[in-house]
Amino acid sequence: MKLQKATRCALFAIMELAAEPDRQLSANEIAEKYGISTNHLAKVLRSLGRVGLVEAVRGAGGGYRFSGNRRRTTLLDIIQLFETIDPIRHGEREDGDDTTEGKALCQVLMEIEDTARATFASITLDTMIKLVDRGR
Template sequence: MQLTQFTDYGLRSLMYLAAQPDRLCSVREIAEHYAISRNHLVKVAHRLAQLGYVTSSKGKGGGIRLACKPQELCLGDLVLALEPNMYLVECFNRAANTCTVVSACKLKHFLADASKVFINTLDQHTLDDVVISNQSVVGCR
């Protein structure tokens, strides 16, 4: 299983923001910190705002910040929100499925169970559990 880059960037952004609770952070700042595409991160930040995980302020001195406490955000919920179509295999997506043995296949049930265990494991932890201290965030790259 591999999460999309979109989800990866979303989780990293939330971790960064959780380490900076007292200020707005610019998308450029986060992108530079992680050496990732600013343009791609703009889309991620927009989606995080749509989902209510961050608030944003436009203009000079603007930026984004967490909309709630990191302890309130379960990692499994975050992954499912950012990765709504977690199709481990083709047959999980009924619209795109072309598998000829889907009706008799037993593998999909085991994979579905594994996916649930993955999310349940993440749900045992919050964003606060994975946040890097402010000093580490500011100083590392």
């Protein structure tokens, strides 16, 4: 499974900020760590700001700070801001989907979509940060 670039940027930024909610980081600092474009990340951070997950801190030493709830925000909450991980469940159709073979293929793909959705929906930022810490 592959996530879109904006989604990965958002997840990296949120994990970085939520790991230490009192700390503020600039888009530059986050972008440098993960090797991503600062411009792209800045757009993503604005999207996260609009839903209240991060807040911009102005002034010297300003940057971004996590403003959500680590124990309530799931990976799915963040992913869905940028892409749909279960397009077939959401009614997206492709050529051939109306054939018997296409329907059977959709059935199999939906099984995969449902599993992916359940996985992302059950992992909170808090759990993700623990997972990161265990890997250190």
